[in-house]
Every structure is written in C-alpha cells, then in structure tokens.
C-alpha cells in the first residue's frame with residue numbers, strides 16, 4: 001500500500017507550482033496541484049500576460065499620432081473602445097488558463113480546484129473538508145497586493161481589479177512608484193486618463209539605475225503625468241457623485257475617479273496552517289527556504305513569490321524546475337540568482353541586468369561607465385522629443401557587470417545582451433561585434 005495519497009502535493013497552480021508539478025509528474029511522481037482560483041496564477045491570470053497586452057494596446061495611442069508623420073491619414077480623434085480590448089484580453093486569459101490546465105492533465109497531474117491548507121508535515125485539508133497526504137508538499141501560493149492602512153482604503157482597487165474595469169477612469173491616482181505603478185501609469189495615461197502617481201519617498205523604481213529613473217520621470221512629466229512624492233495616505237473619502245477625495249501628507253488633497261494601490265505584494269501565507277508543520281516565516285510573512293527550496297519543515301518546500309526572493313515569473317519557473325529535477329529527476333539543481341534581467345513595461349520601457357553604477361562602485365571600487373543618450377530615428381521622424389539612454393557598467397578589467405536601458409523595445413533588446421553579461425564578456429568583445437544597422441540595439445556595441 002502507498003503510504004501517502006501523492007508523492008507531491010503542490011499548493012498553487014501559478015508559474016512556479018505548475019512547472020514543478022508538470023516536471024515532477026514527467027519524472028514519474030504521483031502529483032496533485034490544489035488551486036483555489038484559476039490555473040495559471042498571477043502572471044497568466046492577472047499579471048504579466050494581460051498587463052503586457054494592455055501595454056500593446058496603449059502603445060497604439062502614440063503610434064496612431066506618429067503614423068501621420070509616416071504618411072498615413074489618421075483621424076485626429078481616434079476612438080478607443082476599452083470594453084473591446086478588455087474582453088479580448090480576458091478571452092486570451094481564458095485560453096491560456098485552458099492551455100495550462102491541459103498541460104497539467106496531459107502529464108497526469110491531478111488538479112484539485114479548491115483551497116488547501118497545511119495541517120501537518122505531510123497533510124493538507126481541502127476546502128470541502130477532505131484530508132490529503134503527500135510525501136512532500138510544495139508551497140507555490142504566490143503573493144497578493146499590499147493595501148495601505150488608511151481610512152477609506154476600501155474605495156481603492158489593485159492591479160487585480162484593473163483588468164476588469166467597466167470604464168477607464170477620467171482621473172486616477174496610483175499609489176506606489178514601483179513596477180506596477182509605472183506600468184499602469186503608462187497604460188492609463190495612453191488610454192486617456194489623467195494620472196497622478198503618489199509615493200511615500202522621493203524615488204521611483206528603487207533599485208533601478210538612477211539615470212534611467214530620472215529619464216522615465218522626466219518623460220512621464222513631459223507627457224502630463226503628475227507625481228506627488230513624500231506622500232502617505234491620510235484618508236480616502238467617497239462623495240455622493242462617486243468621486244474620491246484623497247488626503248495625503250505634504251500635499252493638497254486630490255479628487256479622482258479611481259485610486260489604485262501598487263505598493264508591493266505580500267506573500268500568501270496567512271491562514272495557510274504553516275504553524276502546524278513548523279514552517280517558519282520571515283518578518284514579511286515569506287516562507288524561509290534553503291538553496292534547495294526546503295522550509296524549516298523537511299517535507300515542505302516553497303518556490304516563487306511566497307518566498308520573497310526575486311518576485312519574477314521566470315525565477316519562480318526556474319525554482320519549480322530545480323525543485324522537480326532535484327527531488328524527482330535525480331538531477332540536483334540550484335537556481336543561480338546572479339545576473340537576473342528585469343524590465344519595467346513603462347512608456348518607454350526600462351530593462352536592466354547586473355549591477356547599477358552605484359552598486360558596482362560599492363562592491364568593486366573602480367568602475368568604468370559607458371553610455372549612449374540618443375533620439376531613436378523613429379522618434380526623430382515622428383517629431384517626438386523622447387530620448388533613449390543606454391548605460392554600461394564595467395569593472396576595472398573592462399568586464400561588463402551591468403547594462404541599463406530605457407527606450408523603445410529595451411526589454412526585447414536586453415535579453416540578448418543579458419547572455420553576454422552573464423557570460424562575463426568584456427566591453428572590447430561587445431565592440432568587436434559588428435553593429436546591426438540601423439537599429440537602436442547597435443548602440444550597445446558603439447558605447448563611448
């Protein structure tokens with residue numbers, strides 16, 4: 001008789017959990033995955049994927065304006081139909097939800113569409129009361145948006161709701177100045193909303209290269225976005241007309257139609273029963289794990305945002321793959337967290353890999369900086385006064401330790417360059433590579 005119902009029970013069918021479940025099953029394990037909402041998780045259902053589709057939709061606003069300079073007759077006032085885009089995006093999400101579900105079932109993974117909570121080192125209880133046992137339990141439950149604690153916060157929305165809005169608000173205040181805030185600021189602005197970004201400090205996109213952050217701020221303000229820095233919520237009041245009056249420290253109140261919170265994400269560990277198995281959490285509620293994704297309970301593991309290491313989909317996927325290969329594939333694997341590239345799909349987008357200039361100065365002492373500050377030729381003909389900025393950080397031996405870019409298609413261009421940075425190539429090796437002309441990417445091999 002099998003001692004457990006499953007070899008592996010995964011809680012959460014997002015990017016990390018789905019990868020771990022599928023690969024473990026392919027390695028021959030008996031696997032189930034419990035999911036309380038929809039297979040696909042944050043990235044597919046209410047994150048990266050639908051967000052990127054909105055970013056594409058938003059870009060048409062500028063492209064349609066620029067089209068005239070490229071000879072196309074476009075009406076001055078193009079109509080944008082939000083419900084049409086929203087419904088098309090949600091239909092694509094449904095399609096992907098089906099594809100993820102099929103992948104799991106085709107690989108023999110049992111999908112349990114219920115919430116599961118841990119009741120011991122090898123047991124979970126499902127929402128319908130059933131108990132299930134597994135030799136190992138993998139927590140891949142992700143994170144949820146943090147809501148600032150202030151009177152009236154129930155009037156705000158998060159990125160979860162942004163994909164389902166009935167209409168684009170005329171005026172929106174976005175709280176936070178990280179990834180989500182800057183991406184949605186661009187999206188809402190291009191769809192015609194007046195956008196105010198409010199942050200508790202004076203910085204946007206903390207952790208990104210300073211010169212790029214300054215450039216994004218400058219371009220955003222030029223486009224008409226407003227910023228309120230050093231501001232914390234004092235209260236949000238809803239008037240009879242449905243408008244929201246937001247009071248904040250250090251600034252006059254503002255009246256908007258929508259408030260969106262984008263102030264970080266909190267690991268989904270509350271109420272998960274982790275105490276019952278001795279799984280320890282860090283100060284932010286994240287599951288503490290070792291390099292093999294093992295928690296303080298030897299039979300319980302965790303991958304993805306719930307561990308609060310690097311909250312990025314491709315990292316969660318690697319962690320899930322490493323876990324499955326290590327414990328079910330006979331191939332011990334650990335994720336290498338160095339040189340993880342990242343991007344912000346703002347307008348224009350930012351992409352980076354490796355160390356910023358200030359990080360490199362702190363860690364390496366002597367550094368060499370190369371940059372290119374240029375107006376992409378498409379922007380020149382379009383009459384768009386928006387400059388791109390590429391910056392390369394090298395160590396004393398000229399090895400490239402960081403690349404930072406803001407400009408059209410920066411994330412698409414950076415992925416290839418990230419391979420070179422990860423491989424430890426030098427500035428001279430970049431320069432030996434013949435430019436691909438005329439492109440924006442060629443600036444990477446022409447930096448001075």
Ligand code: NDP
Pocket residue numbers: 148175176177178179180181183199200201202203204205206262263264265310311312342343344345
């Ligand atoms: P971020 O961590 O990027 O930004 C959070 C912002 O909210 C910061 O500006 C921060 O201010 C502010 N903030 C944090 N805590 C509070 C608080 N208690 N009260 C008020 N303001 C606060 O979080 P996001 O919510 O934008 O995104 C969550 C995560 O999702 C990201 O870390 C990222 O890993 C991932 N993500 C990745 C994307 C991508 O890869 N393109 C896209 C979207 C999300 P300050 O920094 O000034 O202290």
